[in-house]
Amino acid sequence: MNSAPTDPLIGHTLDERYVVRSRIARGGMAMVYLGNDIRLERRVAIKIMHPHLAEDESFTRRFEQEARSAAGLGHPNVVNVFDQGVDRGVPYLVMEYLPGITLRELLKQQKRLTTDQAFEIGEAVLAGLAAAHSAGIVHRDLKPENVLLADDGRIKIGDFGLARAVSANTATGQALLGTIAYLSPELVTRGIADARSDLYAFGIMLFEMLTGQQPFQGEQPMQIAYQHAHSEVPAPSSLVPDLGADIDELVRWCCSREPDARPRDASEALEQLRHIRSGATLGATRVFPAAGFSGESVTPSTTILTDLEQRSLVSGGLVQAAATKHSATETDSVSRARATGSRRTRRGRWIALTVVVFLSLSGLAGWWWGQGPGSQVSIPEVAGVELASAQLTLEELALVVTVTECSSLEVEPGLAASTEPAAGTRVNRGSEVQLCRSTGPELLAVPTLVGLSTDDAIAAIEGAGFTFGAVLEQRFDGGSADTVIVALNEVGEGLGPTYPERGRVDLIVSAGAIPVVTGMSEDAAATALEAVGLILDPTLNTDAYDETIPEGQAIGVLVFTDPVRVGDSVALNLSRGPQLFAIPDVSGLNVNEAAQTLRAAGFAVSTGIVPEGPAGALFEVKSTSPAAGEMRKAGTEVALRYI
Template identity: 50%
Template sequence: MIGRLVDGRYQVRSRIARGGMATVYLATDLRLERRVAIKIMHGHLADDNTFKTRFVQEARSAARLAHPNVVNVFDQGQDADMAYLVMEYLPGITLRDLLKDYTRLTPEQTVDILDAVLSGLAAAHKAGIVHRDLKPENVLLADDGRIKLGDFGLARAASANTATGQALLGTIAYLSPELVTRGVADARSDIYALGIMTYEMLTGEQPYVGEAPMQIAYQHANDSVPAPSTRDPSIPPELDELVLWATTRDPDQRPADARAMLERLREMEPHLRPSQPVVAAGDTMVIAAGDHLPTAETRVLGGGALAVAETDVAEPDDDAAVLTRTTDRRRRRGYWLLALVLVLAGLAGGTGWYFGAGPGSLAVVPDTVNLMPDSATQVLQEAGFEVELAERNDPVVPPGQVSGTDPEAGAEARRGSTVQLFVSIGPQFLDVPAVIGLPEADARAQLGEFFTVADEAALQFSGEVEAGLVIAVLDADGTAVPTTYPERGALSLVVSAGPVPPVEGLAVGDAQARLEGAGLRVEFADPAFDDNVPVDVVITADWLDDPMNPGDTVRLTVSKGPDLVEVPNVVTGQTVAQARTQLEELGFAVTSNVPQFLEGAVVASVQSPAAGERVKRGTEITVNFQP
């Protein structure tokens, strides 16, 4: 299939995945110049009307949905004996791939994925569609951070409580009890499968295992799914509750549809996401206004100790008493001055500590670019900052990693102040300017403002596009760039080198020089006779590649001139039979006035044309006997 053009529109590039009913390929929609995923039914199923109907049903079911968390379906059709489905192409991995790499996910990661899947599934249930094949393989995690639900190959209308017919469909590990026992599925069957998926994301394993599929099916029908926390006690009780609610054996006890489960999940989310820790500024005690120290018998001494001082009492009004009171007042004034000095010194020291090493001091914002958000948050908090998360587009930093801060790394900011931490959501997609047919320099100027254009353009010979004008713009995969493309994404130009130089009718040396001067290689076919082309002149110049680029090869066929042969002398004592044999071996036709039965006995005496003449091979030579 690689390289095949499907239905005159979709050029197959490579294989993405293979399933039980179909194989998915990466293809280019030549009409809209965009990459798509094309699902092609296996050839041995093409004659089975049941499978073909199910295949068409997938297109119709998915096409009814328009939701950010559901894979878009663009087209469906038949090319000869091949049924196909054209879908949105999402480069990335599946949830199954993620679980293989990490075994299990954190509660926060589980909630993120569950929220997206429930959102897409809620749209399906609202449209009256039951997915019936929910499993990690059908949850797509795109490179740009999007999460989408795909593969509605088993979807059916929800209104009829659809049964499977003669066989159970879907993956046995995620089948609901009612689908196992009665073959009946509705929206609540999808909820059960999603509950099993949630259990698997949290614990890294499925709740039921067995050596045979029927063993697993029996457990679904007769056992209750255990709480995930029985496998991992760190799992929050809210998620235990959600899994047990979704996997109840009685469908009437489950959420009625994905919308009900999504609403419950979002009620739980504030409890499942711990708030950011607050960094204490220091062990500081603040005395509120209105608090009072003792008003009597109290004074401040160095070292923070308290001592009792005598209060003013009545003294005898004599000279000795006056002197005593004056001395006491001076002593008390000294104590207050000492206290004031100590307070001012404390304030100065505290102020110096606050702005020098405490919360009010300046600290350098650390560089956190390309770190994961949790790690970057820890680094900033250890440097003394509060952290506020935000998102922004970044053409360089991969989605999910830190792309920068505000203030920027290296800048100074107050300890305890808030630093905004930007998490990359990947590059923004921009419209690609229409530059085909423009001079190369103009095209570079327009594209280079938003994208990264390769320094060297690919040259391609064209008899229709003037030399120096752009023929095509290619993306990083070497295919025609779509109408929108990631900011700063890599692009390359294909520029016309003009037509391949025409060399038919030129002397072979001139022809070779002209082609090699245009950057082409030359090889030679066997020379050929030609009645109309002189010797050593080019008869034909064949292109060995199409389109032709510098470095490609042109094969030249050179003329040997007309095919002439010298007529030998056959009337020198030879019989007519001997003359005939000699002439026919050289490619001539022979006639004679001697009867055939006498040719072996009669000696030829006259020939025409005469010996020594050069004539074309195949010319008729007359050999007669003249008495």
């Protein structure tokens, strides 16, 4: 088996600034690497065009277009492009590094998303598209593979490699470069793309998020393309009945076969999606602009008195009634005198009662604040607060603060993490309180994972207090299949002896050895390779002469990546059989000359009854067996004939 060399770009520095660290992904147009910007001291993603494409001007032009398209947007929902350059004749882009997964990977894991998930992702995608459309840029290749879901919650559109500036309509001779499942009817039939084509792709993607499948299915790409051009996208509720009519309308509006029946651009669709997310409200009007879609309008029709107005009316009426009654009863001086004396008596009683209550309350307050519950304070919640601020807050409550350290999963290092006694506890003023400064997650010992089976490694990871992430890849390393080769941290680096608790651990697992196909037919070799997850590409096959392997059978496997992973493409080196050579014509030569000529041509010689030497110089060769001109492999014995 021939082995491919190690990637020469790993460890290489581009333009004395960007250090290439490791591979992240491989696409049809470029390889993406994790790298470091040594000038700004930050991690970046570096997209480097495949060298064999760099010679094609059209590919180079599209590659550079991606940089211009994305860099000109500067939107939080679009992957930022920081730099562009050429190294050793190969173009590259420097982009922000977003650890996480793509929407496609999320759909594979979860199959169907919740409505809230789909709308959160959809709103971010439409916001990014709206920025592109307002800048006159059409993406033209929107699909789940190009929607990035970062670990920190950010959602971004990437891969503007097919993007193009647009006025009204943009025609392209490469209309089918996008994924067929998301191409609009006008792209399929006429090769025309504008902002509304992106909205069609978004609608298909939203349908897939809500239902777990694409609206059109087929064994061949052209079957799917035909349905896009001639069929209406069904309502998502036909597959998921609990989806509302407004969701059906939004999807079918975006996926209308006629571009004029769709939203004019992403901003219009974004406005409607946000309206649906907010729910129906009093006085709101929900109308889809496209023909054939309508909503409902609800308008307030009842005038309601405010609480203040009602209270004013009631209190006014009571005052009026009281005034009328008072004028009617007190009409003579005797009555007025009696009323005055009665009022003085009541006033004296109220004054005496007030003094008693005041003295009682004073005593109660003295007990409350001196010996009762008022002498205590409740410890406030300070988790996540700057340490100095948390300490000041506690000291203002007349508490004695001692700062300690403790680990915390939730609180960043250096901030206040907790108190002892805990927040909410009532303590006496002057009590001692321990204020814990977070040191971040606790560093735990990392168990030995290399050599374990995948299941045993996952159990060991979780048992040690860490979080299992994913099996990132399976490599053909010649070891035992399904055993761990490498354990990596969340940034793709090898684990040390300790690691923060609950930290994510990813695995690279052995796929075993590449099958030995020597001596197999091409079909049998292909079956053996595909059985272990390798893809045989016959266009890359080679052939060579082989003395022992018959013509047409496999000599070995050709690989093009190092390491070789499940899903990689490989080829076969096929035998042409042994190499044959023509037997020289030595008739007319003496025995010595004939023998020398045949040996020089790579053949063995049988001189028969006449030995080489002085006698051989006297005898002339008439012919050979096999005859002159016949094809034989090197080393074949040729007999000399003298008659």
